[in-house]
Amino acid sequence: MTSVLVLGGTGWLSGWLARDWIAAGAEVTCLARGTRPAPDGAALVEADRAAPDAYDGVMDRDWDEVVDISSDARHVEAAVSALADRAAHWTYVSTLSVYAAVDVEGADESAALLEPARPGDEYDYGRAKVAAEASVRAALEPRAAIVRPGLIVGxxxxxxxxxxxxxxxxxxxxxxxxxxxxxxxxxxxIDVRDLAAFLVSVGRTGWAGIANAIGDxxxxxxxxxxxxxxxxxxxxxxxxxxxxxxxxxxxxxxxxxxxxxxxxxxxxGFATRTNSVYRNLGGSLRxxxxxxxxxxxxxxxxxxxxxxxxxxxxxxxxxxxxxxx
Known part of the structure; x- marks a missing residue:
């Protein structure tokens, strides 16, 4: 049985994702603060990701798939440091907000990114996601999918x-x-249900690369x-x-x-990104x-x-x- 660790799993997108993995027959564990219940059929490991021992409860086994959605670059870096050697495949859910230019229409995944956030900087969502992506790529690039959604709806x-x-x-x-x-x-x-299904698909196939996950x-x-x-x-x-x-x-x-x-x-340009990689990988759009x-x-x-x-x-x-x- 496929073992999946969702860092989160009790929120909106992460909840859909956890439920879809369960429906696909996976054994799903959610690591979250415990302020909300995990989806039916998922195990919940309560942890504060800001704590130094946040991942102690999930480091005693190997994972076929780890999924992280956090926009806190420090949390992502800590998760990668603790779990990279335990993960066969890693999916990081980033954002189209990582791109530097918003006035260029039709840009693809190779477009220039914002400067990554640095410790002590004022919080900036896009720059924080760039820094988080960098942590994932440095440790896991041959076995990591970086998925960049735009406006998630539904x-x-x-x-x-x-x-x-x-x-x-x-x-x-x-x-x-x-x-x-x-x-x-x-x-x-992009409908949240289409995005969740795509995240499961890249996890099941072990696809590695970068994809803009967005509608036409x-x-x-x-x-x-x-x-x-x-x-x-x-x-x-x-x-x-x-x-x-x-x-x-x-x-x-x-x-x-x-x-x-x-x-x-x-x-x-912010709302005209190409989605050809998503489409070519079988990503659906209802x-x-x-x-x-x-x-x-x-x-x-x-x-x-x-x-x-x-x-x-x-x-x-x-x-x-x-x-x-």
């Missing part, structure tokens, strides 16, 4: 970004919805129209330009006063409308009008709409 998403749009269109009904100007803006997403680029306006159709919105869709949105302190991309997925015009329907069902269950980690509150949205005249 039911249960704790970031509230992708789900904002289908939820807002559904909540608005026949009332107006505010959208950013979408001309020249692109977006790429599409115009942001097309995604918003799909979300509107799935939600059954019949009201007006009103567009505000960047300047007006910024005057109202509406943020880009994510956050509690953001229009999620909206990016500055000069960052279009239809966008299916992901939107599943996301809407999840949003309804959690509450369309709940306080969100990302998205413009409806009252603030109406204030901007009033300014549009």
């Amino acid at each position: 039911p249960g998403d704790p970031s509230d970004r992708f789900g904002y749009w289908v939820a807002r269109f559904a909540m608005a009904g026949d009332e107006p919805v505010l959208v950013p100007q979408t001309g020249g803006r692109s977006v790429q997403v 680029p599409m115009p942001l306006g097309d995604l918003l129209e799909h979300a509107r159709t799935v939600a059954g919105h019949t009201g007006e869709v009103r567009s505000a330009d960047d300047a007006l949105l910024q005057e109202h302190d509406v943020a880009y991309w994510m956050g509690p006063r953001a229009l999620p997925l909206w990016l500055p015009a000069d960052m279009n 239809p966008l409308d299916r992901t939107l329907r599943d996301t809407l069902a999840d949003e309804r269950e959690r509450g369309l009008d709940r306080e969100r980690r990302s998205g413009l509150p409806r009252t603030d949205e109406l204030a901007v709409l009033a300014d549009l005249g």
Whole structure:
């Protein structure tokens, strides 16, 4: 039986991953703090990854597959130091945010990276992932997969970004919805379930290399129209330009006063990365409308009008709409 160690396994993506490995017949162990339960069928080893003895409970055996998702470069380096000799294959889940340039469209895995984070630097997500990748590659490159997802979406998403749009269109009904100007803006997403399946696949085959794990680029306006159709919105869709949105302190991309997925015009390269390696390895991409329907069902269950980690509150949205005249 394949033995799999998931460093994490109790969160959103790592939970899907652990469940998929279990469904594939693997013996799965999750190493986590224990604040949330491990998926049914997985063993849980409780540990604080900041502690010097964090991996003592999983160092007494060999592992066919180790998967790490952490964005803390120190945790990744410590895990590699403790477990590299125990792992037949290692998968590190990185991010498209490691790339230095965001204005180059169609860039592949060979594109230049940010400078890696160094001890004592102020935390930067992309640079921390670059440093973590370096630790994995230095110790495990002949037997390591580095997978770089972009925007991960689907039911249960704790970031509230992708789900904002289908939820807002559904909540608005026949009332107006505010959208950013979408001309020249692109977006790429990957369903968490497709990503988890891909991570299991590279672990099972022992594939080594680097892959951008992301969907095909599409115009942001097309995604918003799909979300509107799935939600059954019949009201007006009103567009505000960047300047007006910024005057109202509406943020880009994510956050509690953001229009999620909206990016500055000069960052279009961020959402046009090539996914040919992912595709050639058999990575699947389910239809966008299916992901939107599943996301809407999840949003309804959690509450369309709940306080969100990302998205413009409806009252603030109406204030901007009033300014549009």
